[in-house]
Amino acid sequence: MKDQSYDNNKLIDIKYDMNKRRIRDFIGIKLMQIITIIVSTLFVLIFLILFSKSIPIFENVSLTDLLFSSLWNPEKGEFGLLPIITGTIFVTGISLFIAVPISLLSAVYISEYAHKKTRSFLRPFIDVLAGVPSVVYGLCAFLFLVPLVKDFIAPRFGIESTGLCIFTASITLSVMVFPIIISLCVESFRSIPIELKEASLSVGATKWETIRKVILRASAPSVITAVLLGFGRAFGETIAVNMVVGGIPKIPSTLFHPGQTLASLIASAYGEMMSIPLYESALMFVALILFVVVLIFNLLGIILLRKVKRRWNY
Amino acid sequence: MFNESVKIETSNLNVYYHKNHVLRDINVRIPAKKLTAIIGPSGCGKTTLLKTFNRLLEIRDNVKISGEVIVDGENIFSSKKDVSDIRKNMGLLSQKPYPLPMSIYDNVAYGLKIHNHIKSEELYERVKHCLDEAGIWKEVKDRLHDPASGLSLGQQQRLCLARALSVEPEIFLCDEPTSALDPIAAQQIERLLDKLKNNFTVILVTHTLRQAKRLADYVIFLYFGKVVEQGSADELFNNPRNSETKAYVEGDIS
The missing domain is CATH 1.20.5 (Single alpha-helices involved in coiled-coils or other helix-helix interfaces)
Incomplete structure (x- = not known):
């Protein structure tokens, strides 16, 4: 009981x-x-x-005027964003154009060719680089890249430049984008099963053929994600661009002329936006563009990812 | 020990992996155009031995190899030999099928395109031939350009066999190729292996004794990284000379 x-x-x-x-x-x-x-x-x-x-x-202001007029004079009530949109496209486009291939090659080297010790030594560095505040990059670019462009690079092309220009901003951004893409790509290359490499090598493919036709394809989804993140950083980067792009809302005639980007415009103008009618609203619209573009690119990225995953699954 | 011509021979092969002495003084002889099974309990170095033959072990970190592997009278570690040629000569079937990230057709065309400049009609014929040899042509002929990852595991394994066949190797290295498959798919692969051994030197790593008994002409028994016994299948299974071999063959150790 x-x-x-x-x-x-x-x-x-x-x-x-x-x-x-x-x-x-x-x-x-x-x-x-x-x-x-x-x-x-x-x-x-x-x-x-x-x-x-x-x-x-x-x-x-009509939407066509907002997007396609090249006159940006808020004091006169002219809100044409074309020069700024052009500047953004140039700066983002050029920076990714430089950063993507270089980062990919570097990631391939670190992940596939570098000695194990080199790899474990390099990876934390790259991760730190990815986390450095952008103002530090801006400062370095301002102190070293701007004079370099002014005194050496622009004169090479026969152009007089202050150094504060689209080119400098693009280079700065590409340097900021490198570590993000490299880090993510190395991660993804390393996660490819070694048996997949063996499968390719065992039919007599060389290492490079294996990398190009197997590893890069198999990790295409991660590479796309990495590039998208890089795009996000380049497109939305504010302070570093603001420090070196020149900040003049005019369509630049050469890459060595100053320009302006959407994000940088908001940063430099928000101090005075209350004093001019409609200025605040115009800047909000700029922010809306940034928001929507990032959204669209991410959606496109998702669609692309799905396709690639289906096609290049292993 | 046997009269057939020797395809692969190792002499004092030692392999260290992460400072573990995985293979110890391996001296084996593998006859041409026969099926040689490498048996032994898991972790005894069967796969390692197989992957030293086509030098795939070297792509891993922390591997140290000493000794010789002689294929057709030439040491594969000598600097004269091109690694890609050595590997091309040895088709590989792994434990789990790994189709390449491309279409069914491209999986087989991959090796062909690397080594030959051939016209697309000829390429098609060769791909068809290989898929046919691997017994999968009928199943995939209407979806050659679909991703290979959509096939069932058994089909993928046969596709991998077709891929290996495409570059016309003389040797087949099979690393427990049926262990991930269902019984029917496994049987299909076994039949193919049985057919292959007429024209190729087949080396089969297996942990299933019965599979070895069904297929092998010649057997190597590995235990803790050492060759305990090697000989004809008949002799080794029915009349093992070594007590450890006897215990393993009778199922007392596994």
Whole structure:
């Protein structure tokens, strides 16, 4: 008899315990759910704020004028963003054009050719580079790259330049993008199963053929993600660009002329945006463009990723 | 020990992997155009031995190899030999099939394109021939340009066989090629191996004794990185000279 009652007690204990665990489980799940909902709402909220704040400029200036007029004189009520959009496309495009191939080659070297010691020595450095605040890059570019472009590179092309120009900004950005792409690509190349390499090598492919036709393809999804992140950084980079791009909202006639980018424009103009009518709204619209473009590129990235994953799965 | 011509011979082969002495003084002889099974409990160095033959072991970090592997009378570690040529001469079937990240057709055309400049019609015929030899042509002929990853595991393994066949090797290295497959797919591969041994030197690493008994002409028994016994399948299975071999063959150690 005594034994049984003891057992019953124990059973109740377990039941009580189970309830406690279930409640903990429930709270945990709900908490994560709520946090996720808040974060996702933020996304919508930012979009709504930017959009609603941009409405005044839509009411006063036509969208075609906003996007395709090359006159940017907020004091005179002229809000043509074309020069700034052009500047952004140039700076982002050139920086990625330089950064992507170089980073890929470097990642291939580190992951496939470098000695194990070199690799384990280099990787933390690259990760640190990826985390250095952008103002540091801006400062270095201002102190070293700007004079270099002014005194050596631009004169080579027969152009007089202050050094504060599209070219300098592009180079600065590409340097900032390197570590991100390299780091992610090395990570992904290293995660390719060694048996896949063996499969290629065993039919007599050389190492380079294996890298080009097997490793790069098999890691294409990660490479695309890396390039997208690099794009995000280059496209949205504000302070480092602001320090070296020149900040003049005119369509540059050469790469050695100053320009302006969308992100950098907001940074340099927000101090005076309250004093000029519609200026605030125009800057909100610029922010909206940044937001939407990043969104579009990410969506395109997702579509591309799906296709590539289906095609080059291993 | 046997009268057949020797295809691969090792002398005092030692392999260290992460400072572990994985293979110790391996001296084996593998006859041409026969199926040689390498048996032994897991972790005894079977796969390592197989991958030293086509020098695939070297792409891993921290590997040290000493000794000689002589294929057709030439040491594969001598600097004169091109690694790609050595590997091309030895088709590989791994434990799990690894189709390359491309279409079914391209998987087989891959090796062909690397080594030959051939017209697309001829390429097609060669690809078809290889897929046919691997017994998979009928199943894939209508979807040659689909990704290879969409095939079942058994089909993938036969595709890998077709890929290996494409570069016309003389030797086949098979590393437990049926271990990831269902019984029917495994049987298909076994049949193919049985067919292959008429024209190729086949080396089969296996942990299934019965598979070795079904297929092997010649057997090498590895235990803790050492060759305990090697000889004709008949002799080794029915009349093992070594007590450890006897224990393994009878299922007392595994």
